[in-house]
Amino acid sequence: MSLIKLSGGRVIDPANGVNDQVRDIWVRDGYIVAAPDGNEKVTAEYNISGRIVMSGAIDMHTHIGGGKVNIAREMLPEDHRGDTVERTELTRSSCGHAAPGTLAAGYRYAEMGYTACFEPAVLPINARQAHMEMGDTPMVDTGGYVMLGSDDFLLRMLAANEDQQAINDYVAWTLNATQTVGVKVVNPGAISAFKFNQRKLDLDEENAYYGVTPRRILQVLSRAVHELGVPKPLHVHASNLGVPGNVGTTLGTMDAAEGLPIHLTHIQFHSYGTEGDRKFSSEAARIAEAINRQKNVTADVGQILFGQTVTASGDNMVQYRNADHGSPKKSVIMDIECDAGCGVVPFKYKDQNFVNALQWAIGLEIFLMVDDPWRVFLTTDHPNGAPFTTYPHLIKLLMDRSYRNAMLDTINPEARAMSNLGSLDREYSLYEIATMTRAAPAKLIGLADRGHLAPGAAADIVVYRENADPERMFEKPELVFKDGELVVRDGRIVKVVRGNIHAVKPEFDIGIEKKIQPYFERYHSVRMSNFKISNDELCECGGGTKLIPHACKKRG
Amino acid sequence: MTNEATSTVMTEVACPMCGHACDDLSVDTAGASLAVVAKGCERARSSFARLSTVGDSALPRIDGKPVSLDAACAEAARVLGAATLPVFGGMALDVGGARAAMELADQAGGVIDHMNNEFGWRASRVVQDGGGINTTLAEVRNRADLILLVGTDAVSAQPRFFERCVWVGETMFDLAPASRRIVYLGGGLDTAPGVSPDGRQPDVFEFDLMRMPEALSVLNALMAKQPVTGEAPLGIALARWQELVDALFAAKYSVVVWAGPAFDAAQLDLNVGAVVSLVRKLNVTTRCNSLPLAGNDGDLSMGAVHTWQTGYPMRTSYASGAPKFDPVHNGITRLLQTGEADALVWLNSLADHVAPPACGVPTVVIAPPSQKLDGEPHVFIPVATPGIHHSGHFVRTDKVVTLPLRALRATSLPAAETVAMSIAAKLREVRT
Numbered sequence: 006m007s008l009i010k011l012s013g014g015r016v017i018d019p020a021n022g023v024n025d026q027v028r029d030i031w032v033r034d035g036y037i038v039a040a041p042d043g044n045e046k047v048t049a050e051y052n053i054s055g056r057i058v059m060s061g062a063i064d065m066h067t068h069i070g071g072g073k074v075n076i077a078r079e080m081l082p083e084d085h086r087g088d089t090v091e092r093t094e095l096t097r098s099s100c101g102h103a104a105p106g107t108l109a110a111g112y113r114y115a116e117m118g119y120t121a122c123f124e125p126a127v128l129p130i131n132a133r134q135a136h137m138e139m140g141d142t143p144m145v146d147t148g149g150y151v152m153l154g155s156d157d158f159l160l161r162m163l164a165a166n167e168d169q170q171a172i173n174d175y176v177a178w179t180l181n182a183t184q185t186v187g188v189k190v191v192n193p194g195a196i197s198a199f200k201f202n203q204r205k206l207d208l209d210e211e212n213a214y215y216g217v218t219p220r221r222i223l224q225v226l227s228r229a230v231h232e233l234g235v236p237k238p239l240h241v242h243a244s245n246l247g248v249p250g251n252v253g254t255t256l257g258t259m260d261a262a263e264g265l266p267i268h269l270t271h272i273q274f275h276s277y278g279t280e281g282d283r284k285f286s287s288e289a290a291r292i293a294e295a296i297n298r299q300k301n302v303t304a305d306v307g308q309i310l311f312g313q314t315v316t317a318s319g320d321n322m323v324q325y326r327n328a329d330h331g332s333p334k335k336s337v338i339m340d341i342e343c344d345a346g347c348g349v350v351p352f353k354y355k356d357q358n359f360v361n362a363l364q365w366a367i368g369l370e371i372f373l374m375v376d377d378p379w380r381v382f383l384t385t386d387h388p389n390g391a392p393f394t395t396y397p398h399l400i401k402l403l404m405d406r407s408y409r410n411a412m413l414d415t416i417n418p419e420a421r422a423m424s425n426l427g428s429l430d431r432e433y434s435l436y437e438i439a440t441m442t443r444a445a446p447a448k449l450i451g452l453a454d455r456g457h458l459a460p461g462a463a464a465d466i467v468v469y470r471e472n473a474d475p476e477r478m479f480e481k482p483e484l485v486f487k488d489g490e491l492v493v494r495d496g497r498i499v500k501v502v503r504g505n506i507h508a509v510k511p512e513f514d515i516g517i518e519k520k521i522q523p524y525f526e527r528y529h530s531v532r533m534s535n536f537k538i539s540n541d542e543l544c545e546c547g548g549g550t551k552l553i554p555h556a557c558k559k560r561g
Numbered sequence: 562m563t564n565e566a567t568s569t570v571m572t573e574v575a576c577p578m579c580g581h582a583c584d585d586l587s588v589d590t591a592g593a594s595l596a597v598v599a600k601g602c603e604r605a606r607s608s609f610a611r612l613s614t615v616g617d618s619a620l621p622r623i624d625g626k627p628v629s630l631d632a633a634c635a636e637a638a639r640v641l642g643a644a645t646l647p648v649f650g651g652m653a654l655d656v657g658g659a660r661a662a663m664e665l666a667d668q669a670g671g672v673i674d675h676m677n678n679e680f681g682w683r684a685s686r687v688v689q690d691g692g693g694i695n696t697t698l699a700e701v702r703n704r705a706d707l708i709l710l711v712g713t714d715a716v717s718a719q720p721r722f723f724e725r726c727v728w729v730g731e732t733m734f735d736l737a738p739a740s741r742r743i744v745y746l747g748g749g750l751d752t753a754p755g756v757s758p759d760g761r762q763p764d765v766f767e768f769d770l771m772r773m774p775e776a777l778s779v780l781n782a783l784m785a786k787q788p789v790t791g792e793a794p795l796g797i798a799l800a801r802w803q804e805l806v807d808a809l810f811a812a813k814y815s816v817v818v819w820a821g822p823a824f825d826a827a828q829l830d831l832n833v834g835a836v837v838s839l840v841r842k843l844n845v846t847t848r849c850n851s852l853p854l855a856g857n858d859g860d861l862s863m864g865a866v867h868t869w870q871t872g873y874p875m876r877t878s879y880a881s882g883a884p885k886f887d888p889v890h891n892g893i894t895r896l897l898q899t900g901e902a903d904a905l906v907w908l909n910s911l912a913d914h915v916a917p918p919a920c921g922v923p924t925v926v927i928a929p930p931s932q933k934l935d936g937e938p939h940v941f942i943p944v945a946t947p948g949i950h951h952s953g954h955f956v957r958t959d960k961v962v963t964l965p966l967r968a969l970r971a972t973s974l975p976a977a978e979t980v981a982m983s984i985a986a987k988l989r990e991v992r993t
């Protein structure tokens with residue numbers, strides 16, 4: 006039994022409507038509890054008066070594990086050279102900047118006050134590896150969104166006009182078999198289309214072999230996720246990523262959900278028009294307006310920040326097309342197992358490059374023009390827009406208008422002229438930052454005991470020393486507790502722990518295996534029994550990680 | 562289907578005996594040794610039989626004398642603690658073994674280098690220099706209409722390649738498996754498996770494998786519509802080369818298969834780079850992908866874990882306390898020859914066929930009891946094999962699929978990861 010008291014901190018806990026109120030927080034055996042009655046012995050007390058207290062931050066979209074991330078690591082020794090993590094008495098050695106090793110990633114996330122990270126692109130057939138990598142990412146809870154939509158099994162179901170119920174069973178079966186917490190679709194149907202040598206696929210364009218459109222895939226998957234009662238809305242990497250004029254596709258993608266919950270990821274890359282001499286312009290205003298109006302829509306930004314990074318995506322069609330823009334110029338593109346694909350292209354965003362500078366401005370415009378911090382999430386699509394270690398800088402850009410405008414003055418002037426960023430006065434408050442990095446992602450993913458500080462919550466707690474410079478404040482919390490244990494002090498690891506793994510367990514008719522099993526035997530390279538990851542095996546893959554299963558309540 | 566509750570035959574067993582990682586084997590566990598009774602190949606049959614019978618009762622040894630596991634681990638820790646640069650070779654491990662090896666090597670300040678890595682690091686360098694366009698086994702099985710084997714017959718490395726990926730019963734996409742075109746580039750290969758079920762012979766471009774760089778240059782030049790000198794490059798009529806190039810352009814989904822160890826090591830970068838260039842050219846108008854064959858002896862399992870934990874591939878030195886990657890400097894054969902390395906740990910759980918090099922430095926061997934040895938090492942610790950004695954995970958040739966390995970038979974031998982973690986714990990004591 007342990008009882009910890011954090012005394013006198015200024016608590017910011019948007020999930021419970023608490024905004025900068027001085028409160029004591031009590032922690033017993035890893036959970037936040039109400040103040041105990043009189044005589045219980047306090048095992049540790051931390052006087053944190055004057056400090057800001059928030060729950061642990063949650064990165065709801067970060068590429069931290071799985072095949073394509075490991076390709077990026079292998080491909081980029083130059084990325085790692087200047088960024089090593091030395092072995093200490095407590096921690097192992099590791100390295101990497103944009104494509105860090107799992108050990109470096111876990112330590113750095115914790116040192117920045119993050120206590121949970123979600124890998125958004127788990128290929129079903131690669132799920133085991135993704136879990137092994139996440140299991141080797143210390144300090145943080147993990148979970149994955151499983152990628153569907155270009156897998157031949159689903160496309161065959163759609164081509165055969167199978168009913169929604171059968172699709173729901175398949176989606177639920179996949180979530181269980183891969184031990185994931187949500188469903189993602191990447192460039193719907195296009196990864197398959199690329200294997201048939203199609204080079205682009207618009208929202209209403211048919212896959213050459215299956216005759217299925219991206220819109221149809223979005224409809225059935227968003228419905229499946231909703232009806233199964235999976236809390237996390239369908240996670241959508243929309244069609245035509247990066248293409249000037251893709252705003253129409255993006256708005257159409259929102260419509261394809263037909264009012265059901267839908268999450269558009271790295272929406273910055275999907276908010277482009279074709280105005281101006283360069284035929285590339287910001288459509289952030291239209292995108293923000295659409296999000297503000299349609300309450301079923303959420304989005305994360307995928308902000309780009311200037312510097313060297315690497316893009317790692319399931320979208321092999323787009324990554325192949327962009328491979329020549331890579332810097333340094335090298336790329337790995339893969340077709341994967343009648344299941345998915347991937348593409349890895351290093352990239353350097355330059356502030357004097359017109360397109361990059363405008364992308365930077367577009368991301369910030371979206372942040373500032375979406376009214377509701379519960380429906381817009383702070384991401385760089387690590388590492389695609391920038392490494393996650395840039396988050397404190399990004400927070401400063403959102404919180405400090407004069408700093409933002411000073412930076413705006415330094416970017417490519419043509420891009421500056423085409424952005425309304427300078428006219429946006431909004432400055433995010435600490436309460437709004439806490440919403441978008443804690444309360445909102447926990448609610449979106451359905452993590453009832455994370456992202457808040459009320460009794461019953463897991464004691465993932467971060468204590469910050471307030472600083473007029475938010476970047477300084479957020480890059481180095483004073484204390485971080487993970488499940489009630491003090492793991493970071495003054496931005497340094499003081500204890501290495503293993504996080505939990507979150508997975509949803511939607512119900513389904515096991516009869517679906519009568520279709521899936523023969524499919525594996527007839528066409529696949531593995532057997533269904535070896536594809537599925539059991540709870541026990543998951544914990545072994547994770548090197549001993551604890552599984553936190555989340556039940557789902559059927560809807561509709 | 563067998564009823565596993567009553568039968569001694571386990572079905573859908575995954576095999577770690579080569580990088581293909583077939584997972585359809587039936588293994589009878591009743592006899593004195595494990596018997597692969599359905600699916601599998603000769604290599605699987607003999608490996609399961611051998612590794613499952615070897616001395617359950619084998620004891621750890623120091624200088625040839627039996628000792629307790631604890632004493633052997635303590636001595637191994639003492640050797641590592643006394644070394645300035647210990648090197649870790651063999652490394653035929655599954656994921657669990659590799660994880661423990663990483664912990665130990667980091668703590669000991671050593672270098673890990675898999676026994677197949679003389680090829681592996683060069684293949685990695687090609688990825689670092691330019692990348693590639695690759696595919697995986699199920700895509701080959703369902704889509705490949707033309708398979709070009711560059712310098713390899715595939716089956717020497719991975720015996721069931723044709724059975725499982727090429728001459729299959731059916732494909733998903735209106736492609737009759739028997740209609741696939743098979744082309745071999747290079748002489749001295751076992752081309753019999755390339756004969757189609759209806760008796761169609763494969764195309765064989767016969768030439769000395771050492772001339773592979775020239776052959777690939779001819780193909781790349783013709784693809785780029787550049788002039789090629791001579792009527793018959795490498796003794797093969799130019800028209801045949803041209804016809805192959807035309808066929809590759811006409812194919813809907815061609816696959817170029819290569820295997821690092823099939824190339825002369827010094828030519829590996831050149832050949833793989835040329836394959837990548839050829840594949841890139843074809844993708845401008847059609848689809849074509851490489852399929853590297855690797856994963857044998859767990860090299861991709863070890864390599865994947867090494868890369869994901871620390872960011873760098875193998876041949877990274879942990880001596881300074883932070884990872885330093887230098888694949889030219891850190892080859893352990895070189896480090897042993899120059900005397901920079903002063904201790905050797907030979908760590909295997911999946912293979913026993915390559916003996917540790919005789920090197921004159923204190924040597925600790927952690928391996929199956931059947932491990933080939935040219936002399937008695939200072940410390941020998943027998944261990945179990947994942948997929949036979951205990952569960953585990955194995956990364957397949959395409960670096961995408963990881964198969965679960967099963968425990969088929971009890972043993973008193975410890976797992977390699979147990980031994981490595983025990984040495985790491987003792988090393989911590991030695992150091993403090």
Ligand code: SF4
Nearest residue numbers: 576579582583602721
């Ligand atoms: S081909 Fe390889 S994996 Fe398959 S059964 Fe033979 S040895 Fe095992």
Ligand SMILES: [Zn+2]
Nearest residue numbers: 125271386389
């Ligand atoms: Zn992403």
